[in-house]
Amino acid sequence: MGSIDVVAVNDPFINLEYMVYMFKYDSVHGRFKGKVEAKDGKLFIEGQPIHVFNEKEPNNIKWGSVGAEYIVESTGVFTHKDKAEAHLKGGAKKVIISAPSPDAPMYVCGVNLEKYDSSHTVISNASCTTNCIAPLAKIMHDKYKIIEGLMTTVHSTTATQKTVDGPSHKDWRGGRSVANNIIPSSTGAAKAVGKIIPSLDGKITGLAFRVPTLDVSVVDLVVRIEKSTSYEDIVKTFKEAAESKEYKGVMGFTDEQVVSSDFIGSTYSAIFDAQGGIMLNGNFVKLIAWYDNEWGYSRRVCDLLVHIAGVDAKARK
Numbered sequence: 001m002g003s004i005d006v007v008a009v010n011d012p013f014i015n016l017e018y019m020v021y022m023f024k025y026d027s028v029h030g031r032f033k034g035k036v037e038a039k040d041g042k043l044f045i046e047g048q049p050i051h052v053f054n055e056k057e058p059n060n061i062k063w064g065s066v067g068a069e070y071i072v073e074s075t076g077v078f079t080h081k082d083k084a085e086a087h088l089k090g091g092a093k094k095v096i097i098s099a100p101s102p103d104a105p106m107y108v109c110g111v112n113l114e115k116y117d118s119s120h121t122v123i124s125n126a127s128c129t130t131n132c133i134a135p136l137a138k139i140m141h142d143k144y145k146i147i148e149g150l151m152t153t154v155h156s157t158t159a160t161q162k163t164v165d166g167p168s169h170k171d172w173r174g175g176r177s178v179a180n181n182i183i184p185s186s187t188g189a190a191k192a193v194g195k196i197i198p199s200l201d202g203k204i205t206g207l208a209f210r211v212p213t214l215d216v217s218v219v220d221l222v223v224r225i226e227k228s229t230s231y232e233d234i235v236k237t238f239k240e241a242a243e244s245k246e247y248k249g250v251m252g253f254t255d256e257q258v259v260s261s262d263f264i265g266s267t268y269s270a271i272f273d274a275q276g277g278i279m280l281n282g283n284f285v286k287l288i289a290w291y292d293n294e295w296g297y298s299r300r301v302c303d304l305l306v307h308i309a310g311v312d313a314k315a316r317k
Contacts, residue, residue, distance in 0.1 A: 064091015
């Protein structure tokens, strides 16, 4: 991602030395192979200096003082538009929320980027699961017309879960230990597709199962379609989409005997599994798509940032 210049990071909970450690070592993605160090009060990655802030409130971060224009709000706390706008007080120009937002416009690469409006100062990149299901649903809907659908995401562990049983007042099952349970959970990822693809609004919903794996998740999308077809034709459709300019880097394709760990580090939003799906009849089909919910989603945040920066630059001319 050479077109992005990372100039600053904010984290109120860890010091600079610990940042170096956390960047250098990762239990899933392995050890960083380049050079990372702390020097002169900054984080240096491959010789590139990154200013470090330690503020709890977004409005106290002096983004403008270091030339930071586009801010990725990734705390998971400031997901409402008015809360995320606090970053603008410090000199930022745009904020991308790396989570679903109840009121900020949501954009998904490969699905609705053409609708981006430069007048928006706060936008959302939706969730990792929505980034997987949205292109999957769009490809199906564009060719076969989805009547209705149900999604299940079998989702890897996330940082909000418990290592041992503990209190979780809003979601009792979510308070159970992650290492030895499959935990049913709610998700708004499927419903969010309707916000991104208006013609599918109210036609798709879903749920999640949290499972004891560290990374990579899989979407199981069952849809009823208007245009009768064969599974072989659907596979052909997704193979062509994966090779097309429209879905380049967004939709992947595999016809091999793969498992979840084979996709660690994948930069795709979704990888269609040709051997994973099944069809009951010409109008009722189950589709399977994998995604690295960490690495792949982070790449989409970067892609969205590059896209809107380009649109904004043209709008200023």
